[in-house]
Each structure stands twice: as structure tokens, then as C-alpha cells.
Amino acid sequence: MMQRFRVLILLGLATLAADQVTKYLAVSHLTEALDGRTGVARLEGFVSEQNLDNDPPVAGSYRRSTRPYRFIESYWHFRYVENPGAAWGMFGSLPESVRRPFFHLVSLSALGFILYMYLGLSPEQRRARWALALLTGGALGNFVDRLLRGYVIDFIDWHWRNQPGMRWPTFNVADAAICVGVGLLLLDSLLERRPVESVTPGGQVV
Numbered sequence: 001m002m003q004r005f006r007v008l009i010l011l012g013l014a015t016l017a018a019d020q021v022t023k024y025l026a027v028s029h030l031t032e033a034l035d036g037r038t039g040v041a042r043l044e045g046f047v048s049e050q051n052l053d054n055d056p057p058v059a060g061s062y063r064r065s066t067r068p069y070r071f072i073e074s075y076w077h078f079r080y081v082e083n084p085g086a087a088w089g090m091f092g093s094l095p096e097s098v099r100r101p102f103f104h105l106v107s108l109s110a111l112g113f114i115l116y117m118y119l120g121l122s123p124e125q126r127r128a129r130w131a132l133a134l135l136t137g138g139a140l141g142n143f144v145d146r147l148l149r150g151y152v153i154d155f156i157d158w159h160w161r162n163q164p165g166m167r168w169p170t171f172n173v174a175d176a177a178i179c180v181g182v183g184l185l186l187l188d189s190l191l192e193r194r195p196v197e198s199v200t201p202g203g204q205v206v
Contacts, residue, residue, distance in 0.1 A: 007129045008118055008136060015137020019173040020144065026155035026172075030080035031066050047148060068157075079157040081170045084150065100150055107143040111136065127191075131184035134177045141174030 024046050028034050034042045069078040084099065094102065118132045145152045153172060160166035 008133045011130065011133035012136040012140065015134055015177045016140045019137070019141030022173045023153040026078065026080050026153060030068060030078060030155060074161045075159065077157040078155050079170060081154045082151045083154050096150065100146065103146050107139060107146065110139050114139065125188065127184055127188040131181040131188065134181035134184070138174040138177035138181065
């Protein structure tokens with residue numbers, strides 16, 4: 001049984017770990033939230049604190065990057081953003097009492113559906129196993145954010161020479177893993193093996 005779930009567990013947990021470590025680095029280097037803290041105190045601050053400007057938190061008051069880093073000047077920056085919604089900030093303006101339960105339910109439903117799909121795979125569908133493991137790790141990464149803070153930490157900012165309308169929504173490692181996983185699933189469906197046709201000596205296809 002464990003052999004069957006090995007890819008899901010190992011790759012899923014590795015993706016989750018990579019996502020949370022990079023988010024910790026984003027908070028550490030792109031904001032002032034953990035300045036002056038050392039050791040365990042930095043980790044506690046990352047896990048437990050909601051880095052918001054208002055107390056109590058007010059919807060729409062999320063702090064943006066205080067120390068952006070220009071990795072490739074005109075194309076790729078690292079910029080800290082707290083996203084209370086889904087992709088492109090969708091549903092971010094919902095009341096807190098509605099938004100949190102909604103996203104928790106969506107995340108748990110997605111994880112349940114991924115597990116259901118994984119159980120239905122045959123041993124030969126390796127590409128699909130990797131895809132679902134990446135989807136699991138990505139979904140868990142963002143779910144942990146919402147569970148701890150009520151928002152998702154994004155920090156990868158891709159754009160084209162800062163032109164209006166030429167900026168991809170800021171994202172994170174979990175989002176990237178989900179996109180790769182979806183891409184692999186599409187590739188697997190396109191390359192799904194079909195019965196091999198054979199030709200008889202008379203030229204007939206069977």
C-alpha cells in the first residue's frame with residue numbers, strides 16, 4: 001500500500017516544504033516583519049503572525065513588499081504580496097467570516113478529488129502520478145497559508161518591461177507546482193497510449 005502512495009507522499013511533501021521555505025525567505029528578505037529576531041523567534045514570527053497593518057485586520061489592508069528585489073530588471077522581480085483571494089485576487093473582497101470557510105472547503109474538496117484520481121491510476125501512469133503529487137503539494141502549500149494566516153504569501157513577480165497589462169499575477173512555488181501538475185495531466189491525456197494498429201499482408205488494418 002505504501003509503495004502505491006510513495007510518489008504522492010514524497011513529492012507532495014517535498015513540494016510543500018519548498019513552498020513554505022521560500023515563503024519564509026520572502027518574509028525574511030522582502031519585508032521588515034522578522035527584523036531584529038533570531039533563531040526560533042524568526043520561525044515563530046513567520047508561522048504565527050499575520051503581517052497586517054491594522055489590528056484587528058481589515059479586508060484590503062494587506063501590506064505590500066517593503067524591500068523588493070530586482071532579479072532581472074525588466075522581467076523578474078521578487079515582491080512580497082499577501083493575497084486574501086484566489087488567482088488574480090478573485091473573491092479577496094469577501095467578508096472574513098465567509099472567505100476563510102469558503103477557501104478551506106475548496107482546498108479540502110480539491111485534495112479529496114486529487115486523492116480519488118490518484119487511487120484510480122494504473123501503475124503505468126507515472127506521468128499522471130507525478131502530476132497529482134505536484135497538485136497535492138501545491139494545494140497543501142496554499143492551504144497551510146490560509147489556515148495559519150487567512151491569506152496566501154506570493155512573491156514571484158513576472159512582467160514585460162513594466163508595461164501596463166503585461167504583468168503576470170504575483171505567484172509562489174505552490175502555484176507553480178499546480179501549473180506544472182495541470183500541464184503534465186494535459187500532456188498525459190494527449191500522449192495516452194492507444195491500441196497499436198497492425199497491417200495484414202493483404203494491406204488491411206486490424
